[in-house]
Amino acid sequence: MADTTTSGLDKEQLRDLVADVLDLDVAEVTDDAHFVDDLDVDSLMALEITVRLEKEYGVRLAETELASITSLQSTYELLGHKLRETR
Template identity: 30%
Template sequence: MASREEIITGLADILNELAGVEQSDVTEEKTFTDDLDVDSLSMVEVIMAAEDKFGVKIPDTEMQNLKTVGDAVSYIEANQK
């Protein structure tokens, strides 16, 4: 299981690769849409990559609740196998 820090680092890598977000900009309090400028299409790609990387399933209904990086980290942390 990945630690909280490993999840943040992994998400930063994914966001950098798929949405061009600087890894140093990815912190728990940042929102995906407002702070990191991730559009809805990129967000779907980020979620799919995170599911693969961390072995979790993030349903569409849950995706809308993941507003900040911290929300995503907490969800992944709680749902890892």
């Protein structure tokens, strides 16, 4: 069974959040779907994802980190890292 939690972060909950922001079916937000190329995320949607992540998980994402958020998997890994830092 694949590990779907990192530092208390549930990947399926994260998938639900991203799908909600993008107004997509959860099944479309696969681990490796590229936000821009595959899911047509524009800069406004990316900003909305960032704001929701910061609010939901109580983290602050630096501008330099935002470029690494390109898929659900990369978002999951960055959030896991940020949550471990805050402990």
